[in-house]
Every structure is written in structure tokens, then in C-alpha cells.
Amino acid sequence: MKILVAVKRAIDYNVKARPKADGSGVELANVKMAMNPFDEIAVEEAIRLQEAGKAGEIVAVSIGPAASQETLRTAMAMGADRGVLVQTDDEVQPLAVAKLLKAIVEREQPGMVILGKQAIDDDSNQTGQMLAGLLGWAQGTFACNVAPEGDSLAVKREVDGGLQSIKLKMPAVVTADLRLNEPRYVKLPNIMKAKKKPLDTLTPAELGVDITPRLKLLKVAEPPARAGGVKVADVQELVAKLRNEAKVI
């Protein structure tokens, strides 16, 4: 079974994003970028399935500017076999990403697609579900455990009240939650090896997909800042403040 893994180049998770001064977008000049952390978990899961003899080739796909090649190289250094970049400098919203991935799925015919459950930049949490809807496939979102069982897939999901187990017909789309696995560190020799792995570049036009945004960003702003608080000396002062000043207990 071939596995397709989608990876996004996103802001590094340690960086605090800020709006541009004119409110037209988020300041990303000279900001550290990295693979979306949830996508790292997705790549790791694909590799573990391959190591367990449950998956064949792993193809990593990324959509974005030329710099997204780095993200694909990281996925290949982790263990993906080859990369496909759908290169564009235009904004690509989740619906368009899902359509591009669908076009790749039709070319590659994988048995499973694994993605991160959400990207930490736009926080949409949409792409995997949209892809499954476009393909008419089953979806195992927010997965914390994935187990292929013949022609079906057992998925354990993190839901509001705890955990849910479902069984999906294959092929299926899986989106990775935090506790699916802990991604491996990439070793230097593997980074060197990844440079030699095949990486194909396509364009949205070659895939016949219209990526025109449906949502117009009118402005961005910083949320209202919390007024600075005070330090209390001890629990007596804390309880007094909560009772008499904040009046919340």
C-alpha cells in the first residue's frame, strides 16, 4: 500500500506571529519557518507503518512556494521515499489544497493519505476532511492510533469527551493528532541521503485545478492585550483578591 503524506511549510511553533503594521497580513519576513508540527507526526506515522511492513512507498507532497522544497527534504530525511511539490507563490486556501491533493491522489493511487489535523498558521483544521469529501473516502480525523486490518483501517480518535474507535473502509484519509506518535529526530546522514531522493515539481495549472481564493482577507489585527496583572505575596492575599477585588469566588 502506497501512502501519500501532505506536509506544509509553516511558521515555526516557537515564533509568536504578529500582524503587519498596515494590517494587510501577518509579518512573515525573516521569520523562522518549519514543517507544520502535525505534519511531522503524519510523516512519522507513515514511516512507522512502512517499518512495520504495512505500507510500501511513501510519497510526501507539499503545496506552496519553491522554499517548500526544504519541507519535502525534511520529510524525505525522516524517511519518505520521494517528494512532489505543487509550486505556486499564490495563496492556496484549504479547499484548493484539497483539490490539488485530490489530483495528486488520482495520479499516485495511494491506499491512504495522512495529513496533520491542522496547520498552526491558519488554524483551519479542514484539509483532510475536505480531501476525504472530494474523494468520497472515509476519514479518520484527530487520530491517536491507526491500525490497518486487511481492507479496513481501525482508527482511535481524540474527541471532546475522551477517545472514540471507528473502523474505516480503505482507501481512507487520516489526520494526525498530537498523541499519534513522537516524530523522530533527523540524523545528518539521512539529510544527505534525502538530497538524492527524487523530487518532482508540478503546478496547479498542470493539475488542472483552479486555486482562486474564496475567502478575502480584509484585515488582520492583534487581539486586545490583557492588562498587566499583579504578583501576590501569599495564598492569603490571593484568596482576599479573588474574593474582594475580582469577586470570582
Place this chain on the structure above:
Amino acid sequence: MTALVIAEHNNQTLNAATLNAAAAAARLSGGFDVLVAGHNCGAVATQAAAIAGVGKVLVADAAQYAHALAENLAPLVVSIAGGYSHLLTASTANGKNAMPRIAAMLDVAQLSDIIGVVSDDTFVRPIYAGNVLATVQSTDRIKAITVRTTGFDAIAATGGTGTIENIAVQADAGLSTFVSEELTKSSRPELAAADIIVSGGRGVGSAENFAIIEKLADLLGAAVGASRAAVDAGYVPNDYQVGQTGKCVAPTLYVAVGISGAIQHLAGMKDSKVIVAINKDEEAPIFQVADYGLVGDLFKEVPALCEALAK
């Protein structure tokens, strides 16, 4: 045109998050209906019909809707979506699972996690872990929306006079089956709806030590939450996680114990009315958002706080 709110429920009780989603729908110009898809869910339909301002309550009652599987829910919503200008659901696990599938099948974009309604086509939503608020306009004929519950005060659960109407169900898509669920049992308030929350982080150190967090929570009548670090370490179950990718909460009082305050955690709790932080590291970022900060050893301060509260 009318908006459609997809109800969140467990076939017996309407989940309170639906009232927040309905509150967002009520801010639109065309009124709203509610869809209750479930199995033996008549009681939920009755509760939905009492939501203030509701028009119709559409009921799809069949076994394939018992567990809100997206593969079955999405075609049902798509079959009736043509009559609506907006589709809304709360940003619950079920809502986040189903709505993008619905949107893609309708070839429309989704607006995730809105916290404000500017007009019928323009909404405010947090991005980048809530560090940026984006005002976004949709150009699609149908707006598919998930609603962050903390962004809208719940609409009244009573006083409505909705008319209940059964709608045609669709066959089971045959793509997915529910197997089982392990739900965390607790006598404490639900995290998403709690008035007071006490959360523990890595500093708590172990699952056993979480008992001191629980004791404080019980004294305050609070729900128990946790940072990602505490969940990853196995101190508490996953559904306790507060943060960018866990639950977003905005209680009256949030007590963060042994939590350093990573961006991702702050994203899930910084809209709380009053924040208390107890941490031994006075440089911890949590103190930058805390109204009241107590620098000290949580193993000494929390028991002392319990004692002071009991007085």
C-alpha cells in the same frame, strides 16, 4: 436567506455548545433553523425547538446518524443545504470533523472557529494560535462555518417555538462504522462549559500528584484542565487539554498551576475573565497574562490555598 445550525448532541441531550452556535446564527439577518441528525433523538428535537428564535427543527432519525459519523452526516446536510445561506456548527470534535467535508462537497470554503459576525458574509476568526485576528469575507453562495463557543454567549435554551419536521434520511454511506468510545467519567463540571477551571502542567510531575489539582478544583466547584505537556506525559486523559489544538475555554476564573504558558496553551485560555498563575519560575510567560501571580512551589502553595479556601 435562513441559516442552518447543526445540533451537537448525544441522542438524549442537546449539547450546550449548540446554543453558542445558534447565538452566532442569530446575529445573521435571515433567522435560523436547527438540524438534529441522530438515532432515537426525539428528546433532542424537543429541546432544540425550545431554543430562543429557532424557526424549524429538522429531524433525521436513523441508525446511521447515531454517532455523527461525517461520512453519513455530510450527504444529509448537502441534501438540504440548497435552501440555506449559512451552515453553522459549534467547533466541537464532531463539528470540526463534519463541516469541512460538507463544505468541500458543496464546493465552498469553510470559515473555521469564528469569534465574531461583522455582516452576513464577513466574520472574525483567530489565526496563528490566537495571536492574530483575521477579518475574512466569503465570496461563496453558502457560508460553511464552525463557531468557537467562547466567542458567543449562549442563546436562551427556552422560549422558542420551533416547528419539528422530519426530513428524508440518506442510506448509510458504508464507509465507516462506530466501534466503541472511552469517555472520561467525572462528576466535575464539563471543561468547555465550566465557570471555574483549575489546570495543571508539567510542574505537577505525575498522575498521582494531579490529586492536589483535583482537590483544589473540588473546593472551587471547578473543572480540571491540563497543558499539553501534562497530557503527553500521561498525567491526565487527552480530553483535559486546553490550548490551540485542544479545547478553547473562557471561564470566569482560570487557575494555572505548574504551567509555564507556552503560546499554544495561552491560545486556549487567555480569554478567561480572571487568570491566576502559580509557578515557581517567576519568569514564566504565564505571569504575563495572569491577573494574579503567585511565585512559589505548587506543592506548598496549592495545599495552603486549599486550606485558606476551606476557612
